[in-house]
Amino acid sequence: MYAVTGITGKVGGALAKTLLAAGLPVRAVVRDIERAAPWAALGCQIASARMEDAAALAAAFEGAKGVFILPPSEFDPEHGFPEARAVIDAVSAALVKARPAKVVCLSTIGAQATQVNLLTQRTMIEVALRKMPMPMTFLRPGWFMENAAWDIASARDSGLVASYLQPLDKPVPMVATADVGRVAAELLQQDWTGTRVVELEGPQRLSPNDIAAAFARIFGRPVHAEPVPRAHWEPLFRSQGMKHPQHRIRMLDGFNEGWIDFEREGVIQGHVDLETVLRDMVSRQA
Numbered sequence: 018m019y020a021v022t023g024i025t026g027k028v029g030g031a032l033a034k035t036l037l038a039a040g041l042p043v044r045a046v047v048r049d050i051e052r053a054a055p056w057a058a059l060g061c062q063i064a065s066a067r068m069e070d071a072a073a074l075a076a077a078f079e080g081a082k083g084v085f086i087l088p089p090s091e092f093d094p095e096h097g098f099p100e101a102r103a104v105i106d107a108v109s110a111a112l113v114k115a116r117p118a119k120v121v122c123l124s125t126i127g128a129q130a131t132q133v134n135l136l137t138q139r140t141m142i143e144v145a146l147r148k149m150p151m152p153m154t155f156l157r158p159g160w161f162m163e164n165a166a167w168d169i170a171s172a173r174d175s176g177l178v179a180s181y182l183q184p185l186d187k188p189v190p191m192v193a194t195a196d197v198g199r200v201a202a203e204l205l206q207q208d209w210t211g212t213r214v215v216e217l218e219g220p221q222r223l224s225p226n227d228i229a230a231a232f233a234r235i236f237g238r239p240v241h242a243e244p245v246p247r248a249h250w251e252p253l254f255r256s257q258g259m260k261h262p263q264h265r266i267r268m269l270d271g272f273n274e275g276w277i278d279f280e281r282e283g284v285i286q287g288h289v290d291l292e293t294v295l296r297d298m299v300s301r302q303a
């Protein structure tokens with residue numbers, strides 16, 4: 018049995034569906050039991066646990082052949098990343114107690130970066146879980162194509178994609194969450210020893226201009242990307258309610274300056290292209 022956290026989200030859902038399609042048993046680990054019904058209907062066992070609850074996670078991981086860890090996103094963490102630390106402590110304690118045979122943990126492109134930024138939260142979980150007694154895989158995907166969900170309304174209504182990724186013609190490693198989930202499911206079924214890092218991107222690198230062009234094809238109207246000047250980021254993020262925008266700003270700097278990137282040769286390529294992802298999101302928002 019494979020225990021899957023984050024199953025009600027994009028990556029965990031894609032992963033679980035891949036396992037179920039292969040006829041493999043899945044335990045859905047949910048924080049809100051009311052969201053478990055569709056997974057129960059697909060034949061999953063159900064366990065309830067928040068990612069900060071060591072005892073509940075240990076029970077959810079008990080008897081698992083493999084566990085998938087999806088660290089929750091925290092876009093506006095406090096200094097020192099206490100939110101990520103709480104998850105790391107709970108997950109570590111649960112893995113030590115339940116001793117699943119192997120673990121795949123979702124991480125990110127640039128987890129090896131030494132400059133503090135939003136992704137430092139994944140650097141921290143990689144450091145902690147490397148000490149676990151079972152085989153461990155860190156899956157480091159590129160920028161999710163689904164981040165373009167934030168641009169749909171503006172592309173459709175104003176023909177504009179406001180971009181923090183700059184310059185606008187710089188290709189960035191991006192990947193569809195369907196590919197991330199599928200690859201995570203494949204990794205979980207493999208046997209390996211020790212710790213390994215697997216990096217993953219989509220079929221081709223994509224610039225903000227490529228995203229605008231894809232929206233133009235989908236909406237049948239001109240769409241162009243425009244850079245949001247860096248000097249505007251902090252007041253803008255604060256006006257949107259962020260209390261510690263510096264972590265997000267430094268992450269964007271990392272992509273733009275090139276110090277957030279893949280670490281090694283042999284990056285795996287997924288199959289799902291940008292237009293497929295955008296068309297799917299647009300049709301679901303319609």
Ligand SMILES: NC(=O)c1ccc[n+]([C@@H]2O[C@H](COP(=O)([O-])OP(=O)(O)OC[C@H]3O[C@@H](n4cnc5c(N)ncnc54)[C@H](OP(=O)(O)O)[C@@H]3O)[C@@H](O)[C@H]2O)c1
Pocket residue numbers: 022023024025026027028029047048049052066067068069087088089090123124125126139158159160161162164194
């Ligand atoms: N966005 C990017 O470009 C990018 C790139 C690389 C890596 N990543 C990583 O991808 C992950 C996000 O994956 P995703 O897009 O699939 O996320 P998502 O669609 O937002 O789903 C998040 C999942 O986590 C669950 N969850 C959130 N907080 C939880 C908590 N405290 N306890 C238990 N469950 C909790 C959610 O449950 P509910 O349904 O109950 O909310 C949901 O199942 C993050 O780890 C992020 O660092 C993102």
